[in-house]
Amino acid sequence: MDNLLQMINVSKTFGEVKALRNIHFHVGYNEIVGLVGDNGAGKSTLIKMITGYHQPDPDGGEFYLKGKKVTGWSVEKARAYGIETVYQERALADQQPLWRNIFMGREISNRFGVLDVKKMRQETSNLMLHTMGFTSAAVSADSVVKTMSGGERQGVAITRALYFKAELIILDEPTMGLSLSETKKCLEFVADIKKAGKSCIFIDHNIFHVYPVVDRIVVLDRGTIAGQFSKDQISLDELMTRLYRVAQTGRLDTSGEA
C-alpha cells in the first residue's frame, strides 16, 4: 500500500556522530504517528530530515512521498509537498510582528518580490480571530511575538502550519511549556488533524499526551528505531513498561515489529 511518506534505510551522520542509523519509517494517509524516545534518541534529527533542513547521508537510503521517489530534498520541496512543521523551538522570530511570523519565508509578494503587506496583515488578523481565537485588542497583527505567552506562541506556530494547507503536520514537542488547559486544546487540535483527513507526526516526551491521540507509536532509541506498535496492539501500561526497558537496556525486548 502506498504511504504518504516512506523512508527506507536512511542514515544521518554529523562529523563522527551517527545521529540516525538505517531508519525505516513511514506515515500512512490520514494517520497520526507518535514518535517517542529519550533525549538524544534522534527525534529532532529525523524530523529535520523529513522537513528538508538536514540532508540524509549520501550513501544509500531512499525517500518516497505519495509513492514517488524524491531526490534533492529541501525545505522548499518539503513545503511544496505539503509538509509543515511546528518546531520544538516554535521557529518564531521574537522581535517581529505576528504577520511577519505567519508568513516567514513565504511572504505574499509579486513576481518582483514586492510584498503585499496589507494582505498579510489582513490575513493574519483573520487567522487570529477565526483560527487562533485571539479576540483581545492587546494582540494585533502588529504585536511582536516576544510579548506573547507560551500558549499564544504555540497558537501562532500551529496556525502557520494550518494556513499553508499541510498534508502532513509535524508537531515537535507541541505541549512543552504549555499550561494544562493549553495542552488540552493542543491535543484536541491533533485529533482535529485526523478528522480533517490529514496526517501527523506527533513528537512528545510525555507518553500520556501521545498515547490517546495517535494511531501508531514509533519508538526511537540512540539513533535507531527500537520498535513500533499500533495502538490496538498495546496498552498504555505495557507501553510505559517497554519504554522504561528501552531506556535501561536499549532494547524493547518485545514482539513488536522493528
Next chain:
Amino acid sequence: MSTEHIDLRPVTTSTGQHRFQGLLHRFGLQIGVVGVALVVWLIFLIGAPDVFTAYPIYGAFMSTTPFFAIMAIPMTMVIIAGEIDLSFGSIMAFGMTAFDVVLVSTNSLALAFIACLLAGLFAGWLNGIIVVKGKVPSLVATIGTQFFWRGVVLVVTAGNGIGLTVAKGTIFYDGVVGRIGGVLPAQMVWTILIGIAMWFLLNRHKFGAHVYLVGDNVESARLMGVNVERTKILVFTIFGLVAAFAGYVVSVEVLYFWPTLGEGYMLNTLASVFLGGTSVFGGSGTIFGTFVASFVIGAINAGIVAIGWTGFWTNVIYGLIVVISVVLQAVLSRKLAKSRSR
C-alpha cells in the same frame, strides 16, 4: 485556507491602553529618536537663537551630514541582519582608487564612476563571502578587510592624492554635490533617495523581510526556508556599493581624493545607527530612526560651537546622547514586554 478553530487563549476585553501600547511597540523607536532630536534642537535654539532661526546652519547640516548618513542608512540594514561592517571607510577609499585608475587610463568620468561603484560592490560582496562561506564573525572579518583595502589603496596610489577638478561643471559634480536651486545640496537629495530605497527594501520587499528574520533568529529563518547565506551576502554587497558612492560624494565635494579617505567616519556612522534605535543584537531597527539620528549627530558639532562652548565638548555630548538614548530605549522596551507578559 483552513478554518479550524483552536482558541488557545482566553478572551479579554479591548482597551485604549492596549492600542496605545501597540502603537508604542510599532513606532516606539521612531518616537524616541524624534524626541531626542527635538530636545537637542530646543537646547540649541535656546542657546543660540540667532543661528538656529536662520537657514545657513541648516544648509550646512544638509551639506555635511550626508557624508556619513548615506552610509549609516545601509549600515542599519547590516546591523539588523545581525552583522557589522567596519571596513566601509577603506571601501570608500578603494572605490575612489578604482575611480582614479580608470580616470587616468580612459579619461572618462562615466567609466571611472562606474568602476568606483563596481569596486565597492566587489569589496562588499567579498565581506559577505568571508563572513558567510568562511563562517568568520563579521566584526573580525571586516577589521581584516579594513586593513586589506586600505593597504591596497596605499599601494596603488603610493600615498598620493588626485585632484578631481575635471568633474567640476559636469553632471558628476552638479548632480552629486551641486546646489539645487542654488540652496539645496544635492547630496541631501541623494541621502533621502537612498533612505527611501533602503526603507522600501526593508519594509516592502521580500529581501528586507528576510533581513529582519535572519537578524532576529537565524535558526528560525533557516527552518522556515529563508536563504540565510544569500541574504547576508546581499546585505554586505549593498553596503559596499553605497560606501563607494559615499566615498565619491565626499571626494567630489572637495574636488580631491585623499588616500586616507574614510578614516574618521566610524564614530558618526555607528552612533547614528544606534542612536536611531537599531538593536545591536539584530532583528530590529528603522531607516527613519537612523536618518533622524544622523542629523542629531551632525548637528552636535556645529551646535556646540554656536551656543558658545568649545569644540572639545563635542565627544562628551555625543557619548552622553548615545548612552542615554540607548539606555532609555532598553528600559522602554523591557517595560513594554513586561506589561504584556502573563
